[in-house]
Amino acid sequence: MPTTQQPVAIITGASSGIGLGVTQALLERGWRVVATSRTISKSKELKPSPDLVLVDGEVSKKETAIKVTEAESSISAGSICWLTTLGFLFPSRSSTTPRTTTI
C-alpha cells in the first residue's frame, strides 16, 4: 500500500538504458516514480501503477515539465529525488531544497 512516507523520484529517459534500470531498481526498493520519455507509455517493461506514473513528452518542452511536476505533486507530499539521464533538469519546487539521497 503506497504511503506518503515513500520516497519519490522523477526519472527522465526512463524508457530504456540507465533510466529504465534505475526506475526498476527504485520500484523494487519501495520508491514511487514519475518516469518520462517521449514514448514511455508504449513501454513493454513499465506499466502504470499507484507507485509509477508514466509521462510522455519531449524533455526540452515546457509542457512536459508541467505534466511531470503535476504528476509528481499527485504522488508526493515531500521532498523528491531527480535523476536525469539526458542532461536536462526542469525547474521545480524540489530545486529549492536540494539534497543528496543514497539509493
Ligand SMILES: NC(=O)c1ccc[n+]([C@@H]2O[C@H](COP(=O)([O-])OP(=O)(O)OC[C@H]3O[C@@H](n4cnc5c(N)ncnc54)[C@H](OP(=O)(O)O)[C@@H]3O)[C@@H](O)[C@H]2O)c1
Ligand atoms: N549507457 C552508457 O554506458 C553511457 C555511458 C556514458 C554516457 N551515457 C549517456 O547517458 C545518457 C543515457 O544513456 P542510455 O544508455 O540510458 O541511453 P538510451 O538507452 O538511449 O536511453 C535514452 C532515453 O532517453 C529518452 N529520450 C531520448 N531523447 C529524448 C527526448 N528528446 N525527450 C525525452 N526523452 C528522450 C529515450 O526514450 P524515448 O525515445 O521514448 O524518448 C530513452 O528513454 C545518454 O546521453 C548517453 O550518451 C551512457
